[in-house]
């Protein structure tokens with residue numbers, strides 16, 4: 033399985049555009065006295081994210097023989113959940129970031145209360161997309177229920193929210209690899225895993241296919257988070273110079289702060305390789321998913 037002749041960026045663009053179309057056409061209008069919150073949500077949603085999770089959902093549907101059209105609304109809902117998590121993560125009570133997706137973060141462009149509500153509204157909107165008649169009519173009801181159940185768990189107390197809580201609790205504290213892995217698995221990996229599994233479930237994947245995709249997604253998610261940690265360090269080095277970096281990174285629990293830069297790079301490569309190996313049963317059909325794993329790693333090389 034080679035990705036040399038595969039234009040991954042064209043693929044990503046093509047798939048992301050399909051999701052974008054649904055998001056744009058079906059996003060609520062900012063009307064009524066509460067229209068400001070819709071504007072704020074729309075501001076963050078259209079601020080230029082890579083759309084990795086919805087595209088993964090489409091790609092895993094495709095690898096087991098499904099069609100994009102059958103999971104587009106579901107994929108749109110996944111992006112709403114992801115964007116809600118970023119809006120809330122940027123709040124002063126959490127990561128306190130002034131910028132997101134290259135633009136002022138939601139609470140900076142609007143205000144904190146509006147940003148909280150925009151995140152809340154996007155989370156509800158996700159379930160509106162998951163259960164939209166256009167989605168319901170295209171797939172088996174039991175598969176759809178399973179996919180919704182899976183996503184709910186992945187982003188709730190036993191997933192992203194739990195991971196975020198642990199991350200906040202560990203701020204400024206010393207912790208080892210075991211805790212770090214747990215945080216990343218819950219905060220980041222579970223939603224990526226659920227995006228992949230949902231796409232496959234909705235396309236009636238077989239048990240063996242789901243197992244392989246679960247392993248792929250888990251390793252891809254780990255590589256994604258480790259690379260994100262590395263990019264943070266690289267970005268901070270550029271901004272601050274190396275000597276102030278150790279002070280800054282004391283606060284944050286990241287792979288480089290726990291295992292060092294060299295081991296972090298090594299782990300990113302190991303997880304990427306494991307993700308790619310998990311795709312073997314799918315042969316050539318898995319080229320887009322393989323290219324996605326390579327893309328994640330390439331962001332730091």
Ligand code: GRG
Pocket residue numbers: 080081082083084085114116117118120121126133192193196219220256257260
């Ligand atoms: C607030 C409940 C709650 C959870 C927040 C998403 C999250 C959990 C925290 C974000 C912290 C962070 C930067 C984690 C690294 C992985 C990650 C989610 C990166 C951002 O995802 P991309 O690169 O972003 O897919 P775009 O903007 O392209 O969608």
